[in-house]
Amino acid sequence: MKHKIAIVLDAWDYSFNGTAVSTKRFIQQLEKQGYEFVILATGKEMPGKVRFREFGVPGLKWILHKMKSPLALADKALLREALKDVDLLHVQYPFLLGSAAITVAKELGIPVVCSFHVQPENVTKNLKLNTEASISFLYRVFIKYFYSRADVVICPSPFAENMLKEQGLKTETRVISNGVPEEFLIPPRAEDFIPRKPFNLLSVGRLASEKHQDLIMKAVSQSKFIDQINMTFVGTGPAEGRLRRFAEKTLTCPYRISEVSDEELKRLYNSADLFIHAGEIELEGMSVLEAMANSIPTIVSDSKDSAAKDFAVTENSLFNFPHVDDLTRKIDYWLANPKARAEVALQNHQKACRYTHKYSCRALENIYREQLKLAVHEDFSDLVYEPEAECISAKS
Secondary structure: OOOEEEEEOOOOOOOOOHHHHHHHHHHHHHHOOOOEEEEEEOOOOOOOEEEOOEOOOOOHHHHHHHOOOOOEOOOHHHHHHHHOOOOEEEEOOOOHHHHHHHHHHHHHOOOEEEEOOOOHHHHHHHOOOOOHHHHHHHHHHHHHHOHHHOOEEEEOOHHHHHHHHHOOOOOOEEEOOOOEOHHHOOOOEHHHHOOOOOEEEEEEOOOOHHHOHHHHHHHHHOOOOHHHEEEEEEOOOOOHHHHHHHHHHHOOOOEEEEOOOHHHHHHHHHHOOEEEEOOOOEOOOHHHHHHHHOOOOEEEEOOOOEOHHHHOOOHHHEEOOOOHHHHHHHHHHHHHOHHHHHHHHHHHHHHHHHHEHHHHHHHHHHHHHHHOOOOOOOOOHHHOOOOOOOOEOOOO
16 A cells, blocks of 8 residues: 655745755655655646645745745645645745645644654745844744644754753754765775875855855965865855856855756865865764765864764864864865875765765655654665775776
């Protein structure tokens, strides 16, 4: 018997929205296990999706589109129709549609799972309301209208779980990483660290104020290796125009700012000598994990509001946020030390191998099965990915 799961994700159509990317990966894997999904979202009509009208307040709608995060209006009649033959509701976005969907699911006796993907600090930063009072208020709203009404809340990291608990959440929580697909698990190759120029530096993430790509630009511009660097920023987002103008004024090395296909992203990971992530606000840090899986030395912000710092394997893998000079020092350290890059690349790869996507999929399926009163999977041993013990010597 197939079990049908409804997913609330307003921004389903946006290919560079991290929540959408992660959710699509989970659905692709779980469909192979026999689950059926229906998507409740804005955007284009398509099979397997129930389309809701978009929240259209002038001014705010423009901001939401720039953030690549459109919001859906709640239509209770349409929700009742969409959920009438559903076995479980999984809310990925904690906004108008998600709240109404939980209300209807409760009326129909459908179990509810919520994922903590939207950090209140992310919202307040983009709306330029980044005060302690506004952040605390938004946490209270999310907990009252979403997470406290769920049967279980999924958090992408222990950091994210602690944030909700510190804000008073009493609902059961589970930590499940977004996970790294196997195609990103590339062991380090010895020849990748033979001194060569130019150095390929890479940063991947939404182009937004809280990601601080401008800080990376400043740090790179001060590097003593500036004449030997190619800098690539992969992403799209509300700050794109401002960042393009800033790069033109700041960077003297070749640089690129663009959205890319999945295949092109893999090629960029494969050729990168150093990955830099200056994000201030992260509940996990998918791009950092993918870079580590690809055996790339990484530098990550030590921001108190970011979980990504927990991936760092050496002190030189962190920089003192938001200090540009410290980031420049870390960049220069890694570029000057190919042996250290090779060592940390292996450490990064080994650590990232603990977060395989298949493992995360089975953990998520177990939560679904618990809520559906089915037997859970006890054995995860077949999903353990054994990393290389040392750099391999030849290109595969």
